[in-house]
Amino acid sequence: MEMKSPPPCPSSVTVRRNPPRRARPTPYSAAPPSQPPSSKTSSAIRSFPIEDILSINIPDKPEVSVSTEPSCSEKLKVFLRIRPIVTHKVGGSVKTGGQKNVWPQNPRKKDVSKVVGRKTVETCLKVNDEHSVTLCAPQSLTDVRRTKSEVYEGFSHVFCDESTQSEVYERMMNPLVEDFLKGKSGMLAAMGPSGSGKTHTVFGSTRQPGMVSLALRHIFSQKESGRSKSSRAFYLSMFEIYSERGKGEKIMDLSQEGGDLYMQQSNIKGLKEVINDVQQAESLIASGMLKRSTAMTNSNIQSSRSQCIINIRCDLDNLDEDQSHTAILTIVDLAGAEREKRTGNQGARLLESNFINNTSMVFGLCLRLTKYLRDFLEGKKRMALVCVILTAKPGEEDYQDTSYLLRQASPFMNIKFESIEEQPLGNKRRTQTLPKAEQAKRMKLHSNEVCMDDEVKRSILHQPHKGYICHACSISVLLDQKKTHTIGFMREPPFIVGTTREHNQNKPKTNNEPPLAGVGGFIVYFGCVHTGSRHKWWFPNDLHPMYI
Numbered sequence: 001m002e003m004k005s006p007p008p009c010p011s012s013v014t015v016r017r018n019p020p021r022r023a024r025p026t027p028y029s030a031a032p033p034s035q036p037p038s039s040k041t042s043s044a045i046r047s048f049p050i051e052d053i054l055s056i057n058i059p060d061k062p063e064v065s066v067s068t069e070p071s072c073s074e075k076l077k078v079f080l081r082i083r084p085i086v087t088h089k090v091g092g093s094v095k096t097g098g099q100k101n102v103w104p105q106n107p108r109k110k111d112v113s114k115v116v117g118r119k120t121v122e123t124c125l126k127v128n129d130e131h132s133v134t135l136c137a138p139q140s141l142t143d144v145r146r147t148k149s150e151v152y153e154g155f156s157h158v159f160c161d162e163s164t165q166s167e168v169y170e171r172m173m174n175p176l177v178e179d180f181l182k183g184k185s186g187m188l189a190a191m192g193p194s195g196s197g198k199t200h201t202v203f204g205s206t207r208q209p210g211m212v213s214l215a216l217r218h219i220f221s222q223k224e225s226g227r228s229k230s231s232r233a234f235y236l237s238m239f240e241i242y243s244e245r246g247k248g249e250k251i252m253d254l255s256q257e258g259g260d261l262y263m264q265q266s267n268i269k270g271l272k273e274v275i276n277d278v279q280q281a282e283s284l285i286a287s288g289m290l291k292r293s294t295a296m297t298n299s300n301i302q303s304s305r306s307q308c309i310i311n312i313r314c315d316l317d318n319l320d321e322d323q324s325h326t327a328i329l330t331i332v333d334l335a336g337a338e339r340e341k342r343t344g345n346q347g348a349r350l351l352e353s354n355f356i357n358n359t360s361m362v363f364g365l366c367l368r369l370t371k372y373l374r375d376f377l378e379g380k381k382r383m384a385l386v387c388v389i390l391t392a393k394p395g396e397e398d399y400q401d402t403s404y405l406l407r408q409a410s411p412f413m414n415i416k417f418e419s420i421e422e423q424p425l426g427n428k429r430r431t432q433t434l435p436k437a438e439q440a441k442r443m444k445l446h447s448n449e450v451c452m453d454d455e456v457k458r459s460i461l462h463q464p465h466k467g468y469i470c471h472a473c474s475i476s477v478l479l480d481q482k483k484t485h486t487i488g489f490m491r492e493p494p495f496i497v498g499t500t501r502e503h504n505q506n507k508p509k510t511n512n513e514p515p516l517a518g519v520g521g522f523i524v525y526f527g528c529v530h531t532g533s534r535h536k537w538w539f540p541n542d543l544h545p546m547y548i
């Protein structure tokens with residue numbers, strides 16, 4: 001009898017790196033009320049690293065009304081752009097990587113190997129479809145470490161190496177700009193390893209303008225067509241965050257006469273904003289690019305050595321409704337993550353690399369925490385769309401960089417956040433349709449805030465420190481069972497939005513500190529971007545522990 005031979009062993013196994021998973025819900029229970037508050041409680045809260053974020057200068061009064069419509073959940077948009085393989089000669093050998101002002105002829109082959117010049121270059125990244133890629137380990141690694149190929153899926157869109165700037169713009173940037181023109185803020189951040197095409201995507205070149213130029217042209221073409229009743233004024237600023245020899249970080253205004261900037265309460269002071277027309281805006285970008293710190297590294301002939309941030313601000317005045325509103329479109333070109341081994345950086349360059357890697361990592365972490373920190377990441381910008389474009393290098397020798405990027409970004413795909421729709425400018429505020437009982441519960445955090453009706457206001461005035469709920473973001477200050485003591489803040493899912501400071505003075509200094517002479521306590525700071533208010537709340541030590 002003829003024996004059938006078993007099927008050959010696959011040389012590589014496909015692993016789905018980011019299968020759709022349900023996040024475990026955050027436990028919704030507080031510590032037992034009987035448990036006395038300890039220093040442990042306050043220190044746990046104090047370790048929540050958002051002190052800086054909370055000091056964002058939020059305007060006292062919101063500029064637009066916020067509806068009480070149920071919020072809808074939105075996904076962080078993550079795009080992947082694969083750079084074409086470029087070869088250049090370094091010391092007689094052909095290397096893949098970035099080369100200044102050399103535009104490769106994109107090969108038409110969709111195979112995993114690409115013919116560049118006379119040399120065949122293996123690629124490590126294969127596009128499966130619009131939303132997924134397979135990362136294939138090079139032969140050398142599969143032999144030694146039995147490294148498997150991995151599928152990464154869930155991207156909003158994968159741009160292959162042949163994609164043009166205008167294709168990327170249409171799919172990724174255009175929705176952001178359209179929303180921005182309607183008064184919604186948004187952010188695009190480009191992240192990826194050094195030399196992967198972040199700066200190319202964001203700024204491009206004269207022949208291939210990038211997202212910033214295309215967005216400006218789009219914005220000004222709308223402005224000139226004067227299609228709405230609103231009057232709009234646009235402003236543009238460009239600055240970089242860099243580190244000199246790894247010592248601290250500095251901010252530099254990249255406008256022509258701009259110099260060093262400094263932070264004041266998380267606001268950048270002295271940043272110049274210009275704009276009248278698209279030419280002026282583009283010349284600011286061009287001169288900013290010349291000023292930006294760049295250097296030659298092994299990965300990129302003109303590598304960005306700073307995080308560059310461009311803000312396009314739009315002040316909308318609705319002539320009919322006598323309302324004004326500000327929206328900001330932020331575009332971030334992050335410096336590329338670098339592996340020391342690959343860049344061969346030393347001395348000052350190495351210190352710079354450490355700074356870049358650290359800030360990129362922190363940015364990555366912030367994005368992972370977006371579902372919690374989104375409000376703070378956005379600062380005063382409401383209802384922002386956040387997009388990330390990952391740029392990847394597909395060369396065989398780029399495997400490690402690309403693998404790191406995809407692994408780091410994989411959790412981004414699952415980030416969802418609650419978005420609360422703003423009413424479009426010019427619409428009258430919706431009237432409250434909530435049941436009376438519910439309305440009574442909805443007390444405001446500050447007596448001078450707007451989304452509060454008179455009934456609620458009266459109840460607050462009578463109980464000025466009992467606990468309030470913000471309509472828009474449902475951050476609430478909880479009361480204990482007798483409704484006489486504040487025991488914490490919560491939200492859906494519950495989380496603390498504040499930081500604490502020991503406060504043992506007998507006599508409170510402000511109205512927010514209830515006059516409980518002789519009782520020590522601590523203060524919780526928190527902010528609400530929807531109502532535009534910052535709050536400070538005092539907790540006596542002998543009250544119930546807080547929700548964490």
Ligand SMILES: Nc1ncnc2c1ncn2[C@@H]1O[C@H](COP(=O)(O)OP(=O)(O)OP(=O)(O)O)[C@@H](O)[C@H]1O
Pocket residue numbers: 082083084086097098099100101102103104192193194195196197198199200201299300302303304305334335336337391
């Ligand atoms: N899609 C693309 N098409 C053609 N050339 C590209 C593309 N992406 C990048 N390049 C070229 O590759 C080189 C490196 O790109 P770029 O400087 O944009 O990388 P980067 O990610 O910003 O690097 P760094 O983080 O070091 O600043 C440049 O010469 C750029 O022109």
